[in-house]
Every structure is written in C-alpha cells, then in structure tokens.
Amino acid sequence: MAKELTKIQKAIYDFIMYQKFRVGRTPSLAEIAEKFGFKSRATVQQHLHALEKKNYIKREVGLSRNIEIIKRDTLIQEPIIGEVAAGSPLVVYSNVIDMVELPGVVKLPKESFLLRVRGDSLRDANIFNGDVVIVNPNLVIQDGHIVIAILEDSAVVKRFYRNEDAIELVSENPEYEPIIVRRDNNKFRVVGVVIGIYRNLELKKRR
Amino acid sequence: MAKELTKIQKAIYDFIMYQKFRVGRTPSLAEIAEKFGFKSRATVQQHLHALEKKNYIKREVGLSRNIEIIKRDTLIQEPIIGEVAAGSPLVVYSNVIDMVELPGVVKLPKESFLLRVRGDSLRDANIFNGDVVIVNPNLVIQDGHIVIAILEDSAVVKRFYRNEDAIELVSENPEYEPIIVRRDNNKFRVVGVVIGIYRNLELKKRR
DNA sequence: ATTTGTACCATACATTTGTATGGTATTTTT
DNA sequence: AAAAATACCATACAAATGTATGGTACAAAT
Numbered sequence: 001m002a003k004e005l006t007k008i009q010k011a012i013y014d015f016i017m018y019q020k021f022r023v024g025r026t027p028s029l030a031e032i033a034e035k036f037g038f039k040s041r042a043t044v045q046q047h048l049h050a051l052e053k054k055n056y057i058k059r060e061v062g063l064s065r066n067i068e069i070i071k072r073d074t075l076i077q078e079p080i081i082g083e084v085a086a087g088s089p090l091v092v093y094s095n096v097i098d099m100v101e102l103p104g105v106v107k108l109p110k111e112s113f114l115l116r117v118r119g120d121s122l123r124d125a126n127i128f129n130g131d132v133v134i135v136n137p138n139l140v141i142q143d144g145h146i147v148i149a150i151l152e153d154s155a156v157v158k159r160f161y162r163n164e165d166a167i168e169l170v171s172e173n174p175e176y177e178p179i180i181v182r183r184d185n186n187k188f189r190v191v192g193v194v195i196g197i198y199r200n201l202e203l204k205k206r207r
Numbered sequence: 208m209a210k211e212l213t214k215i216q217k218a219i220y221d222f223i224m225y226q227k228f229r230v231g232r233t234p235s236l237a238e239i240a241e242k243f244g245f246k247s248r249a250t251v252q253q254h255l256h257a258l259e260k261k262n263y264i265k266r267e268v269g270l271s272r273n274i275e276i277i278k279r280d281t282l283i284q285e286p287i288i289g290e291v292a293a294g295s296p297l298v299v300y301s302n303v304i305d306m307v308e309l310p311g312v313v314k315l316p317k318e319s320f321l322l323r324v325r326g327d328s329l330r331d332a333n334i335f336n337g338d339v340v341i342v343n344p345n346l347v348i349q350d351g352h353i354v355i356a357i358l359e360d361s362a363v364v365k366r367f368y369r370n371e372d373a374i375e376l377v378s379e380n381p382e383y384e385p386i387i388v389r390r391d392n393n394k395f396r397v398v399g400v401v402i403g404i405y406r407n408l409e410l411k412k413r414r
Numbered sequence: 415a416t417t418t419g420t421a422c423c424a425t426a427c428a429t430t431t432g433t434a435t436g437g438t439a440t441t442t443t444t
Numbered sequence: 445a446a447a448a449a450t451a452c453c454a455t456a457c458a459a460a461t462g463t464a465t466g467g468t469a470c471a472a473a474t
Contacts, residue, residue, distance in 0.1 A: 006450075006451090008450090008451075020231075024227075024275065025233070025270075025272070025273055026232070026233075026272070028271070028430075028431060028432085029431065029432065029433095030430075030431070030432095038451095038452075038453085039452085039453065039454085040452075040453055040454065040455090041431080041432075041433090042432095042433080042434080042435090042452090042453075042454085042455090043451075043452055043453075045432070045433070045434090046450090046451080046452085047451085050450090059432095061432080061433085062431095062432070062433090062459065062460070063232075063431095063432085063460080064235070064271045064272060064430075064431050064432070064459095064460065064461070065232075065233070065271060065272045065431085066232060068231070213420070213421090215420090215421075235460075235461060235462085236461065236462065236463095237460070237461070237462095245421095245422075245423090246422085246423065246424085247422075247423055247424065247425090248461080248462075248463090249422090249423075249424085249425090249462095249463080249464080249465090250421075250422055250423075252462070252463070252464090253420095253421080253422085254421085257420090266462095268462080268463085269428095269429065269430070269461095269462070269463090270430085270461095270462085271429095271430065271431070271460075271461050271462070272461085273462095
C-alpha cells in the first residue's frame, strides 16, 4: 500500500504538513501550485491523487482545503513540550512549542516526552543544537546517564554523576565547566533521563 | 477592545475552536450556518465580523476556511500532557491527551504543565475525577503541598509530608491509605507541585 | 419615542477552489 | 522498441465559498 513517495510528492506532502500544523491552515491547490511554481492546479490535483493512492493523505471530494494527513505507521507526530540547554541553563517547560515527525521505529514509551536541545555542550555525545531529545521521567537515574535537570528555574541536559555529598552535571564538551550541585539543594531536580534523540536531517540544513 | 461575546457569538467561536483544533478542519461559513440552522451564510459572516471586531478571531479576505483564533488574554488553549491518579497509582506522562481552554486569570507560569486527575482520593481537597491540575515542576516542595509524585512507573497526586527518614503521601480521602516512601528510595520522585486546578463545568456534565 | 445593537433572511455576485479531460515531454520499466 | 509511470500544461466547468446590500423583527438603551 504505502509505496515510496517521489521527490516532488514528498515535498508537497511536507509542505502540506508544514502549512497545516505550523501555519495552521491547510493549503488550497492553488497555494500549493504557487509554492512549487506549477502553472496549473491540475498538476497539484494529480500529485494529491498520487499521495492519496499511496495512502499518505485522504480527502473528501468537493471540500476546499481539506487534506487529512494519514497517520503513518512509519511516522509519528509528537509535540515538543519545551527546550533545554546543553550549554548554559535555558528555559524549559514552555508549552508545546513545535511538532516533530518521528520514524515509527523510535517507539516512544508512553510516559516519555520531547524537548528540543539548545546549545552544543553535548557535542561529543553526538547531541547537537536543535536536536529533539526523548525524555523518560520514570527511569531510575544511573551514573553516566544523560539527564534533564532543573536548576533554579531553568534546565540543562548533561551527563549525571553522583558521589557522597554532591551531584555533578558534566558536559561532554570541555568548553563548559561541570555544574556541581550539593545534595541538599532543593532547587535542583532531575526531570528525566534522555532515552533517545531525534534529528531531522532534512530540516537540519535549514538551520 | 475585547468586549464580551453574546451567547451565539460564543457558541460560534467555540464551534470554530472545536472544528479547528479537535476535528482538524476550519469550518466554512456554510458549515457554520448549517450547524446553527442559519439559512444564510450572510448571518455567519456578520457574526464573524462581530468576532473580528471584538478581536477574538482574524481573517484574511477571500481565503476560504481561514479563521485565525486570536490567543485571548482571557482564554488560553493548553495541552494536557498526561493523567495522574488521585487514588491508586496510574499512568502518567503519555503525550498530549487533550486540550483545555483556561480562563486567563489562571495565569499559568511558563514552566507549568497540565495533567488530568483520575480517581477521587483528593475529594476533600476539592479535587475530583476529571479535573485538570496545573503543575509547576520548579517550585520548592513544602509540607502540605499537593504534589505529583512518581512511584515505580506510575504517578499519584497527593499531599506531601516529610519527616526524618520518610516521605508520606496522604490522600484527603480516608478511604485511601497514606503511601510511605523511604528517603533512600530512588524509584520515587516528585514531579511538581500542584499550583492550581481547573474544572470545566460544561464538559463535566458529559462525564 | 427614537436610536442603537443584536439576530436573522433573501438575493445577487465575484472569487476561490476542486474537478475533469486531453495533451506534450521525459524518464523508467518491461 | 514499446509500454508504463512521472511530471507537467492549458482549458473548461461546476460547486463551494466569501462578500455585499438591503431588508425585517425585536429588545435594550437613551
């Protein structure tokens, strides 16, 4: 059923996604045509037919701006609920700030949530600015785990080590000093363990 | 600017919200007319003009199905990111499971998030099954605070008390036994402090 | 008593939008 | 080499959609 999309089909599909979920308005055929430089809406219509046949979208005849994105079993839409700093502390837990599509293989645990990483202090752990991390708040934290931690009212993503009287949050990137937290500091808390990262390579280029 | 809406205006506004965010398709004037039994689209047009003048929506001329919801300072759309048990432990941190509209007076701190409460162990604290609690993950926890706590891989909402060697999670409802957690239990963690609750009385009836 | 605001209708019209058909050119598959 | 798939165009048409105007009825405010 779900055959591969051609380049243009994929591009159109992505554009629809973008318009629908980011901009908040499903594009009309004319708008899609304009975007891609087509001189005829019929061209778009044919591409949409192709997308429909390949089961990527669904439409009802006659209704304008009516393109339903079929939830792919190979692609999941997930909200990103905040940002964390990989370098110096940053804002966390705003609300849904973005959406990502994840390949289904990623298999998110039910309890996990997504945060976008800012800064590059974990560069050597292969986590980069703009990456989306998958955070499980229910895991038992172990030394060496990459965790999301809250300090005061900002948050960081760092490697976690603990000893007798302190917790150490370490960047992989030597440019950043480790953060030492005394155990009795009650303004500090670990939100969760990073169990995966996701990076959209296509979007990456645009940043 | 933002005057009060009349009954019908509010109903139309809600319908647009519902269609746009739950169904995923902004309604056309004809669809709104049909929904409310209007025989003319002009009637809808006039209501939309009123909504626009009162700064509740925004439209661009000519474009179909193009109604932008203005983020009201008196009404906020927020995602609910999970469920917690007020009685026995339950699942927490699924992803966005619902949306609520909050009266703006609630003034959510940026970092806070929403969870829906299941069970009625906090009945005497006036928190009921189905309520949405506003959780701040960055507050310093104090005795007597109502908190969201994670035990193993489920979560509860209870009152929080601590003494020398243990933490006690107490239900307001005497039918539920307090949960005692030893301080060295590392499978236990407080996710945040409940700083508010929200209950939609209109929806409540449907439950 | 008059004005103003709200809530609707009918009708007409212009645009937008989706649909259908037939055509050309290029690449890919058989 | 022939067939099939892909990628586009022009054109025509019908339906959906938004817009404009003028009207009626009623309640509330002045």
